[in-house]
Amino acid sequence: MNKHFLFYCLSCLCAFFVNAQDTIKQAKNPYTEARYHYYLKTILLFNEYLDTDTGSYNTTELRFLHPIANKAWNLRVDLPLISTNTNSLNKTGIGDISAGISYIPYLNHSRGIAFRARVISNSAADPALGTGKWVFAPAIFYGAYFNKRKVLWIASLENQLTFAGSDNRSDINTTAFENYFMFILGKNWIAADAAFRYNATNKGYPNNAFIEFGRKITKNDMAYIHPSVAFGGHKTYNFGIEAGMLILF
Template identity: 60%
Template structure:
């Protein structure tokens, strides 16, 4: 797994050193549809409820996406508020805040690739609200349209590695291979997603899948809802539901 992590870092550094190709703002290119907006300033507010064997967790999160430079670059900021309702904890507080940067080095002929690096801080006000670690997450994305832009497929690989934080908490070393397929019709979209997640710290799988329905309610406002289910021998929750509201400007 560490070899995969190093390969991912090398891919990230190698591609970002090249010039972006074909990253002009166009309507018929990947990553411009709802939930994958790189070229517009975006505010996302969502609430996610997760049922676990020890109780439930509810996360209310605000996310800002800000294009910069040639708009092939994009900044991201996450601010989560977590509520834990377990046998030991029933409280609400700030979770691990995060920031990231994305880059699109190639975009042409209805397909493209993107790169992202995120860092989550050990900022949770309670151990139940976060990982207790600083975590870096490099990721690689490939996207492609099919059938006259009615379908968009995006596949990604992300590696999550802790590098600092509480010595009392487990290290984080997780590889995530994810694939999502969107179908667009009118002002609506539906999607299906499967994420295969291997946690090398515990040598177990923590996979999940979801289906999603979304709709553009105004030219700049979108809503979505998606139920999810976890599977694998070491899953972190049983089922969940997320609903979100996007503002584009």
């Protein structure tokens, strides 16, 4: 749903590669605060409930992040457990497993750029629990601090594009532009996010927005909750709520 959306061409990585080694910082940058961690091993466990016109859709997901190479690179793996509950369908099982790699070519104490390439596999235990397609999702992120580092803005652009899978399922071709604003209040944070999408397959605009409330519980543990609402033509759900826990180690 919410989660990080963005753009084409990995060839752009080459243009930024020369900046990577000398500009990476270990602390006080847009990617070491709250939910954006690239320098520590991270486990994120969350549950998201979505209300749809035909019933409900629930995702319990385990996400693992691991820095690699010179820590300008980051590996991500997502393992979802999906439950559907409609008048005609009640199923629970493994959803489409995905893996991705992120690269930070430029980063200083107030702003940074990151790229990500992700592959979402056609691995769901049941056709009703996945897309039936293999999807490639390249993305680009820009983050910056404002107001004496009390406000963090991260903008992202992602494209999800089918490259294989069942001929009986609809192709995926969705572009999303997302803006995430985090207001840091000591150990707490409040965030607002709006994602604007265009689905080229059905010519729809399945947008969504959420407000997030989070707290740093210990030095390495954080928790958050955010209600969300969908809007636009061909929206995929009506409203939802997500709660999660971050563990750094």
